[in-house]
Amino acid sequence: MALAEHEALVRLFCERPDLAADLLTRSLRVQLPDYDYAGLESADLTEVTPTERRADSVIAFRRKSPDDEPEPVLAVIVEVQRDRDSDKLWSWPLYLSSLRSRLRCPVMLLVVAPDAAIARWCARPIGLGHPGMVLTPLVVGPAEVPVITDPGQVAEDLELAVLSVIHHADTPQGPEILEALLTALHNLDRDQAGMYADMVRAALPGEIWDHLEKHLKTETYEYLSDWARDNIAKGKAEGKAEGQAEAILTVLSARGIEVPEDISEKIRKCHDLDRLAAWLRAAATVDSSDALLDDVS
Structure with missing residues (x-):
């Protein structure tokens, strides 16, 4: 139930945006600017490109002004990471630059990773190529979260x-x-x-x-809660889809049919259970992976 697991952590920051400040200051010893309140911002960080870019959560820390609207003094992108995802090495720098451009304030990346090995992976510096430009994510893993038994x-x-x-x-x-x-x-x-x-x-x-x-x-x-029931149901459906996708790839592999990476990715990303069931039936008879997708349109 990867979806439900992920959304549960994201929901924490939606319920209390100041949690990001607590983790940064208390767990990671990061000094924050003075601010009056923290609130959620749009997590859509898409630029003028065909690819949608959306962070898990974006929190803006604002300072009140006597004359103007409260101005952002810091924005924090919160990402929940439960496994290794090499795409994030490219998207995280983009998230920061997009948010910095939008809010015109300093930005930080806070990654929450409950698994210690994943936390270490997320904390690795990301070199951007330009001299001196290196992004080192701020990561909260098991070592940074206190044990609370009281x-x-x-x-x-x-x-x-x-x-x-x-x-x-x-x-x-x-x-x-x-x-x-x-x-x-x-x-x-x-x-x-x-x-x-x-x-x-x-x-x-x-x-x-x-x-x-x-x-x-x-x-x-x-x-x-209704929230949990909805997300658990989604998670179960997602898990069933993942199982169907792996079954399709297993059948094709057992029959000696090569599956290019782009087709394998398309099968794994499909969450339409009816389409996956049709692909699974076709996998037993098709002569190629291309034919599999062509037969079920």
């Missing part, structure tokens, strides 16, 4: 506590961290508590959640 501390910073669960779920302290969060959530109204609990459930891979749930003192967990 329900009182959870109540003071729910979003950071959610990050704590997600980043440390597969450690020996995982059950204790989750128990502290769920205990603190009992003091919130049902809708708000359900939203935060569902974020955690959606963000964790199934096998990790199953392990944690065995150690919980609370009752068996059920999804509470």
Whole structure:
């Protein structure tokens, strides 16, 4: 359920944009300019090109002015990264330059990576070619997120506590961290508590959640919020599509049919289950991968 896992982390910053400032200052020791409030900006960073470019979240920190509109003093692009994606080495510099041009203020890239190996990969400097121009992403991985096991501390910073669960779920302290969060959530109204609990459930891979749930003192967990139910349903559909795509490629490979990278990518990116089912049937009889796409239009 990669989609649900990804969206759960993005949602945290939508609920509290100041979370980006907390991570930058407390976890990464980055000094920020004085500002009055933080708010979401459009995450569409498309330039005048055919390719759509959209970051996970964009947060602008603005300072109030007595005469004019509040002006941005800093903008932060938040990206959630759960695996290696070499395309980001090209798109992240573009995101920054596009946002800097749009808001006319300094910009930063904050990457949230719950896996330690992925966090290290994301933190590698990206050379742009021009002398002196190197982008080094600011990355929050497990080492930068505190372990929070005190329900009182959870109540003071729910979003950071959610990050704590997600980043440390597969450690020996995982059950204790989750128990502290769920205990603190009992003091919130049902809708708000359900939203935060569902974020955690959606963000964790199934096998990790199953392990944690065995150690919980609370009752068996059920999804509470419409947001979670919608995203879990999308995630299940996405997972089914991925399985169909791999089955198609496996059949073609077993039959000795070569599949060029562009066709393989097209099959993997398709989320139309009916089309994928038709491709899977055709994969058993076609003579080439081109014929597969031609037969099912």
